Amino acid sequence: MAVAQTDMNVSHELPWLERSKQRLLDQIAQQRLPHAVLFSGPDGIGKSQLMRWLGHRLLCASPTIDGACGQCRSCLLIAAGSHPDLLQLQAEKNTIGVDLVRQAIATLSETAHQQGARVVLINNAQQMTESAANALLKTLEEPGQSAFLLLSAPSAGQLVATITSRCQEHLVALPDEQQALDWLKQQGIHAELSHLRLNGGAPLRTQQFIASELHNKLDAFLVRLLAVIKGEPAAMALIDDAVADFPASYHWLSALLLDLQKVIAGLGPQHLMFSTHWTELQAIAQRLQQQSPDWAPWLSHWQPILAASGLNQSMQWQAMLLELQHKLEQRQQPLVSSR
Numbered sequence: 001m002a003v004a005q006t007d008m009n010v011s012h013e014l015p016w017l018e019r020s021k022q023r024l025l026d027q028i029a030q031q032r033l034p035h036a037v038l039f040s041g042p043d044g045i046g047k048s049q050l051m052r053w054l055g056h057r058l059l060c061a062s063p064t065i066d067g068a069c070g071q072c073r074s075c076l077l078i079a080a081g082s083h084p085d086l087l088q089l090q091a092e093k094n095t096i097g098v099d100l101v102r103q104a105i106a107t108l109s110e111t112a113h114q115q116g117a118r119v120v121l122i123n124n125a126q127q128m129t130e131s132a133a134n135a136l137l138k139t140l141e142e143p144g145q146s147a148f149l150l151l152s153a154p155s156a157g158q159l160v161a162t163i164t165s166r167c168q169e170h171l172v173a174l175p176d177e178q179q180a181l182d183w184l185k186q187q188g189i190h191a192e193l194s195h196l197r198l199n200g201g202a203p204l205r206t207q208q209f210i211a212s213e214l215h216n217k218l219d220a221f222l223v224r225l226l227a228v229i230k231g232e233p234a235a236m237a238l239i240d241d242a243v244a245d246f247p248a249s250y251h252w253l254s255a256l257l258l259d260l261q262k263v264i265a266g267l268g269p270q271h272l273m274f275s276t277h278w279t280e281l282q283a284i285a286q287r288l289q290q291q292s293p294d295w296a297p298w299l300s301h302w303q304p305i306l307a308a309s310g311l312n313q314s315m316q317w318q319a320m321l322l323e324l325q326h327k328l329e330q331r332q333q334p335l336v337s338s339r
Contacts, residue, residue, distance in 0.1 A: 014046045015183060016175030016203075017053075021067065024054055024170070034168040035143040038125070038159070039152040041172035044205030047152040048123050050172060055119040058148055059086060074116060084113040088121040096122065098131040105139045108147040117146045125151035126158035133160050140166035174201045184210075191215075194274050198255065217245055221252055226280055229260075229328065234321045243313045250306055257295045264290055288328065298327065 027033040037054070039047045053067060060068035060075055068075050077083040087107050089100050104120045122128070128136070136149075140163065143149060149167075156164045175183070177196060180203040184191045189210050198218075199205040209215060224238035242249040255273045262271055263285045269275040302320050306313065 014049060016179060017046050017050050020050055020170065020172055021053065035147060036140050036149045036167040038156060038164060038167040038169045039172055040154065040156050040169055042174060042200050042202050043154060044199060044202030045172055045174055046204060047172050051121055051150045051152050055086060055121055055150055058117045058119055059083060061116060085116065085118045091124060091127045094127055096128040096132055098129060098135050101128065101132040101135045105135065108139055108144055108149065117148055119148045119150065122151045124153065126153040133163050137162055175203065177201065197273050214248060217241060218252055221249060222256060222274060222277065225253065225256060226277065228321050228325065229284055231325060234318060239314050239317050242317045246306060250303060254299055260284060261293065261295060264288065
């Protein structure tokens with residue numbers, strides 16, 4: 001369904017959201033909560049959970065100091081996924097079109113079935129088409145009594161200015177690294193700091209990374225890639241995995257080369273993505289006579305080639321890794337692709 005009633009069972013196990021929740025509760029208590037709120041922040045930190053929690057609180061008939069009561073008729077309807085005054089727009093093929101927005105506008109303009117608030121949620125609001133965003137403007141200006149429009153996006157800059165200027169932005173911050181790792185451990189997930197950093201510090205993205213067993217692929221990839229950097233021929237297993245796991249494999253390669261650059265610049269293991277490979281990276285840095293290459297032009301050259309369709313990507317990875325070895329051997333030369 002393009003527009004759906006949504007299950008509002010919200011996990012209370014995201015401790016880094018507590019500060020945001022309290023800010024929103026304070027706004028409600030002071031009658032300062034705007035009718036349009038844009039939740040911004042990186043993917044994987046719980047923006048949609050926070051947005052649903054607020055929608056739940058706004059629809060609850062007997063809210064507590066912590067949020068929705070979970071027991072009133074509205075809360076029971078939410079739990080059953082059948083609250084008539086709650087809608088969540090769902091993108092079709094990564095696009096939120098004007099017809100979906102018009103349905104949401106119609107919902108907000110109707111009289112509430114439960115004699116309370118009406119709430120529309122738009123996850124990934126940056127996926128709205130230009131016509132959809134334009135259709136939403138009038139509703140943002142005149143939402144109606146007890147009508148709330150809650151949007152989320154990675155950043156306000158990804159939405160047109162006419163939308164963001166009519167919303168109050170609520171930035172959802174990343175947790176600190178230790179809090180994120182502690183939470184993952186409580187979920188039964190053994191995540192290393194490198195896994196968290198690879199996923200931008202976002203706990204939910206890291207959780208999915210581990211669940212997909214990409215961490216095991218990462219470990220094997222790094223061992224084989226370090227062998228290539230040391231001068232050994234690229235193993236076919238490395239080539240096959242690199243192709244299969246692209247674009248993650250390109251991200252891993254970039255991160256390892258950046259770590260090498262950091263070691264050459266004199267930074268300690270606490271500053272690395274892959275601190276467990278500190279000793280190996282130190283040895284490579286010494287072999288390079290502590291010269292710090294700029295990998296950016298070379299990586300920028302290869303990224304579109306590795307992403308291109310219609311090319312034999314196994315051959316492209318082989319060629320790239322051979323060129324990497326050549327550049328390391330010829331470390332006195334600028335690290336710009338000769339292709």
